[in-house]
Amino acid sequence: MVLSRSPAISKWNTLLLLICFSLLAGAADVSGVNADLRSFLTDPVRAWAANTTISFPSSTEFFDATERWTIFRSPTYRAAISPGTEEDVIKAVKLATSLKIPFLVTGHHHEYTTTLGNLRNGIAIDLSHFIFxxxxxxxxxxxxxxxxxxxxxxxxxxxxxxxxxxxxxxxxxxxxxxxxxxxxxxxxxxxxxxxxxxxxxxxxxxxxxxxxxxxxxxxxxxxxxxxxxxxxxxxxxxxxxxxxxxxGDILNADFIFPAEKSSGYFRALEALERFNRIYYAPGRNPNMIWNKGDNVTAQAASALGRELRDDLRFTSGYSEPSVFINYARGDETLERIYSRDNLPRLASLKKKWDPNHVFSFNNIFPTEYPAN
Known part of the structure; x- marks a missing residue:
């Protein structure tokens, strides 16, 4: 016995098939773009401004657009866009987002945190030419x-x-x-x-x-x-x-205290607190350098850095360890970076303005805090 289908059911099945084919075609289009990103970005249909530069690995322009002050835990890129106009910055963000290609926006390439190294094979959006x-x-x-x-x-x-x-x-x-x-x-x-x-x-x-x-x-x-x-x-x-x-005249003076004068050092800091025109920065920022591929030295430097950080943390005077955001290495807890008090509001705003984590490589935090 053959059961006849109602017209409504037939139309519904047809609609479902059309949606499925549309989704598959969209997936194929994105896959094709990812396979040939160069052709996609340089296609005249993109209509980039004349002073916008699209560059790719092995070119001088690409190196200039992606060079960093440190190569430790660097992100990797398949292409770089150096927009010449604000409209092209918007276009670059929209294109990368629609293609689901991760991207990072930089101004003068001094970003520090190691979480940036989580970006692999993305797009660099370089704003270093916006000099006004x-x-x-x-x-x-x-x-x-x-x-x-x-x-x-x-x-x-x-x-x-x-x-x-x-x-x-x-x-x-x-x-x-x-x-x-x-x-x-x-x-x-x-x-x-x-x-x-x-x-x-x-x-x-x-x-x-x-x-x-x-x-x-x-x-x-x-x-x-x-x-x-x-x-x-x-x-x-x-x-x-x-x-x-x-x-505009400023006195910049260096004071060097040997280890045996540590008590005098802290007394000097207490004295300087009475002068609000003086900025002082106790301690130093040690730089550790090793050759690329020298994993032994890299691991030793990382271990030493963590040890020094722990020593400073125990003498910081804070009841709970914290780090200045610009200096966060990326392996600290979110509470240390953004503070427990700020995180609920930050998470709520992240959910409102960037629920899909489009901007997700610089010490990212969740859209809910505490996490469910």
Whole structure:
């Protein structure tokens, strides 16, 4: 006996088949793109701006777009996009997201944490060419691009009668330093670099460009001031400036205390606390160098580094171990990096603005905390 099908059921089955074929075709398209990413990115249909560069391994342009100050736990890339316009930054983020290809956005390639090494065979989005400095003397603000370093802003601000807190070195991108805090020689006077941040132009995970400031997306402004790499791409940032003090003259002095003078060292620090114009940084940042492939030395250096860190932790004076975000190595707990108090709010905002973890390689945190 043959049972006749109702027209509704037949149409439903047909629709299901069409959906299945569509999904399979989409999967095949993505697979094809991943197999020939070069052709896809350089296809004229992409309509990149004339000053946007697409580069690939073994080329000078690719090396310039991906070179880092350290090769320890480096990410690896199949292609690099150096956008020349803000619109092309948006396009690059949307393309990588739609193709499900991991990507990392950099300003001046000074990122540090080892979690960046989790990115394998991705796309580099290089913003080092976004070098612009727009000074508003009346408003006492400066707006900069992600390729601007701390060293780039010193002279223009000095000549206009202003100063701003920076990080501890002149070569990293100022915006990148801001997103992780920004600790430097003016911290004792003006606070962290993030304290000077007024607003940013931010490309979020959905590919939309948003103005973020105190009265517009204040939740994002709070989040990016310390955890910014997890919430989007900053294409420009505006900072509040401070009037130049003492005509810009600063005394920088090094004090060297031998080990047997440790008690005198701490007494000197206590004395310096009375002067809010003095920034001091007890201790040193040891750099350990070894040849590529020398795993024995690498493992020994890593073990020594952890031992030194533990020694400092026990004498830090904090009830619970913590690390400054810009200096996090990536093997610390989230509580040590972002603090137990901040994580619930950060996780909630991550769920709101980046639920699919589009930005997921810089000390990432979950969309729920504590995790279920």
């Amino acid at each position: 400095i727009e000074l508003d003397v009346a408003a006492e603000t400066v707006t900069i691009g992600p390729g601007v370093t701390a060293g780039d802003v010193f002279d223009p601000l000095y000549e206009a009668g202003f100063e701003i807190q920076t990080g501890s070195a002149s070569c990293p991108a100022l915006i990148g330093v801001t997103l992780g805090g920004g600790l430097g020689r003016f911290t004792g006077v003006h606070g962290l670099l993030l304290d000077a941040l007024v607003s940013v132009r931010l490309i979020t995970a959905d590919g939309k460009l948003r103005e973020v400031l105190k009265n517009k997306h204040p939740d994002l402004l709070w989040a990016i001031r310390g955890a910014g790499a997890n919430f989007g791409v900053v294409t420009s940032a505006t900072y509040k400036l401070s009037p130049l003090r003492n005509n």
